[in-house]
Amino acid sequence: MNKVIIAFSVAFLIVGCAGQGQQTAEIEQRDIFEESQSQAELERAEAEKQAQIQREQEELRRQLEEQQRRQEMADEMEMADQQAGGLDEPVIRPLSDEGFGDTQTQDDPWLQLNEPGSPLAERSIYYDFDRYDIKEEYVPIIEAHANFLLTNPELRIKVEGNCDDRGSREYNLALGQRRAESVKRAMTLLGVEENRIETVSFGAERPVAFGQDEASWSQNRRSDIVYVDQP
């Protein structure tokens, strides 16, 4: 029975992944078949494979979405460039492709994270007054971090929600929580495991700008993505 499931899974995996990357996986699987004698080992192998199938399928789905988004992002950046009057060529790194199927994590993830110009260097999502929906322009930032988290499964983040100081402190605390949750939700929809994202709200208690005008308020209505354990 188990063998049937495994065989089916392997077939599914091959179909699902169609192309680069699954060869190593297949060899590993065959090794496991040969070695595993006991029922327990079979079960463990199966669980592992199921997880891997899921991962790879998500990766594939993401890859497709990513390509789409990258195109959109490139278009957007081009537009922004034109508006700004010819800045430097934008640095666009197809992160998910680069690491796909091999052991890319030999690169220092912290370096990637702080590379100037990369969407990963952006850590803040900004909102309108009393809103917690993520505006179109911040979607690429969330996607970049989601992809980064998927390629670096050992990393965890905290999302900190903040508000401007108008209105009620307690309502703002709740609103900040919703803002943080909205980022978490977007990332989990992109495949990041829920337990790797902690949300916290500071409400209106930790402003970064102190003026009493829209310029300051808009700075304070934000979610910050903070990498836990970053050296």
Next chain:
Amino acid sequence: MRSLRMVKTWILAVLLLVGSLPAQAQLTIDVIGGGASQIPITVLPLGNEQRYEQKISQIVSADLRRSGLFRLGAVGSKRPFPTQVKDVDYAYWRSEGAQNLVIGDVVPRPGGKVEVRFRMFDVGSEAQSLGFSFLVDSRQLRATAHKISDLIYEKLTGDVGAFSTKISYVVKRGETFELQIADADGYNPQVVHRYDEPIISPQWSPDGTRVAYVSFEKRKAIIYVLNVFDGSRKVLAAFSGSNSAPAWSPDGKRLAVTLTKDGVSQIYLINADGTGARRLTYSQSIDTEPNFSPDGRYLLFTSDRAGSPQIYRMRVDGSGDPRRMTFEGGYNVTPRHSPDGKSFVFIHRNQRRFNVAVQDIATGQVQILTSGRLDQSPTFAPNGKMILYASERKGRGILAAVSSDGRVKQRITAQAGDIREPAWGPLLNNRRKESPE
């Protein structure tokens, strides 16, 4: 019976805040405006009071003036001031236009005690309308003066006085946050908790022995309960996510709080010892800022379930659907019941401003009481006559107060730092309106 009750009040006043740090600065209160018809009263210096640092007649005068309901008369030109019944020259005080005249004296007694005697006369009928003697420790002269103010206020207005109460609030100085407790007139400020992370939402227990508040000292919102007698504190709620908006039930046995442990901010009931958390609201929206009705049967709270924050009312037993209470404007938050349960104050976004408003529960009628740019955290005096709230002036956080009819306004400033998040404490010993003797 009455004297026994008063003795207990004094003991409480002395015990309160033992072990806490004295704050750096007194608060200053300015009164703006006044009641429509102010009651005339003349408070003469009490005999011998100059020997003491706390001048009772000045404290009483300041209390009465601050309420906005009294007009303080001139003390006349006759010296010495009368201190005994027989010394009162009614004809003279009539000619001075006095209607209610307060006299008295302060007499040293053995064992470091002081006897404070005061009398109030109705000049028109030439009769004593009030008279009491207090035997107190000399350190309790200020508290005694507030007690006298309460008695005068009650006699002449028919309402309970709230001069002997405490307020709590948060002072932000640089990156340091202090939870302070002071007398209702801003004197004797004491720091009861200090930390380099924000403190919000202090709320007094109904018996005045504890203050629940929210601290970010663990880098997230956690609710603590501080015992103001001994300074000890314990965690009330530290579930995953935010723990905030504590509100005591009238019997002090439990609190309504806002938790995010199950996702979005929802209202829970929790026992005062932190046990038995039970979810009360089930929405996909923000539900927060619960506040018990004085009879303990209802909660007012803020929810954005209709797309903008509005005030709702629900039964504490969870039965029935919450009823929306506010409909004017797109931002109504921070509901607080009046002590008689007939109305509630809240913060209403008034075009670009955020102001204190009051709404009658039965009729739904709304009155906007303040006009600041950013008014927050309204809290009723326990007699329902004044509303203390956080405001802002010249870029600094201040406290302000407005009478529930909007006529009298006060401004309360600290000498340094931002002052915010006020909470007016209860009447001590559950003191209610006392029958005349």
